[in-house]
Amino acid sequence: MTTYLPPLPHDTLPPTRVRRPVLRLPGTYPAQGDTFLLARTAVGRDAVAGRDLLDVGTGGGTLAVTAARAGARSVTAVDISWRSVLTARLNGLVHRASLTVRHGDLFAPVAGRRFDVVLANPPYVPAATDRLPRHRPGRSWDAGRDGRAVIDRICDGIGDVLAPDGRLLMVHSVLAGEEATLDRLRDRGFEASVVARADEPFGPVMRARAQVLRERGLLGADQVHEELVVVEAFR
Template sequence: MVFKTPPGVYAPQDDTWLLAGALLRENIGADTAVLDVGTGSGALALVAAGRGAAQVTAVDVSPLAVSATWLRARLKGLTVRVLQGDLLTPVADRRFDLIVTNPPYVPMAERRLRRGRGVAWQAGADGRALLDRICRDAPPLLRPGGALLLVHSGLCGADRTVEQLTGAGLRAAVTDRRTIPFGPVLREQTPWLESHGLIAPGETKEELVVIRAERRT
């Protein structure tokens, strides 16, 4: 059976696959506990479960995303615990060996903020409304030797992410980069992005980055 991502749920795209490639390089085994924050369609949670992780937990604020992830895991015969909630709040009392997250990160003018499908990508005027929260709240949930894998647009400031995670006591660096053409959302935002100095006039491509941050043992 072919499972199609339902409308209103973030479907796997370039950022998903870039992060999945980084995830596949991690040492995942029968004793690994993995958390997928903002799971959307559940693609990354299913990659981790397919690699044989001992426990995979997926969290999303959207009830539709939670249902879609649960169904995809069931159809594939994989075990994934799916929780509805705001970022890391539902698992604040747990610890993980690996946390992966592809949160909303598109800079967007406040007057253009949307409900429904738009919440899958919009992230405030600088794109960091959720990124900053993850950089603050994820490090305490990592076990010694555990790692956080985070993907976002270079428009949001990879250096700032690395700086925040380093300040939280992690060893952080950009490990993956990919340049892609603007998608429909950024093309629609181009005049506003230019006027706020987030892109150069005539710019039509963005760089995606994966940051890996490891808690020292």
């Protein structure tokens, strides 16, 4: 059975050697602070070694490779982008990490399977419209006007892929609503809490969108950082 640890102090996450991808095909979003926070949290909370793990929305494969090298029993990674799938496979080979990387939308490629741990770093940046990009780089970060288009789908579908004693660890910005995530998971029968936080300087996407988000009241006038949270959920 999985042993659930008490939340780590938000500013004392243990150091973890994150396996940064060395290859990245054009159009694949590079791993940034949110990915590294989630990787450190998962390893620090003893959620990886000896577990069957799913990395949904793997991108270049940073989380998947880190999990494999940290002792996961098996690692399956999924992404809707073929470029990301190929990048993750290549990085698995380069790092000599045993990965199964599948193409598809969220949990569809693993329907019928159950995992001890699911890691998710979904798109969460509030966008101008609720129409999600399909074939542009923006699909790696655009998540509808409230930033929850993919987060809500993960909350709604996670029960179909978690083992009875499994857990979800998902990272996103507080701009997408941490309480909304906790409430949605709890409404679906999960215990849910924030187990890690970090302030992250704005990257290129947030810098480009900051003025619009300020006009919508989502950012302060002088705000140049966003707060990231890792949400943990289990039955």
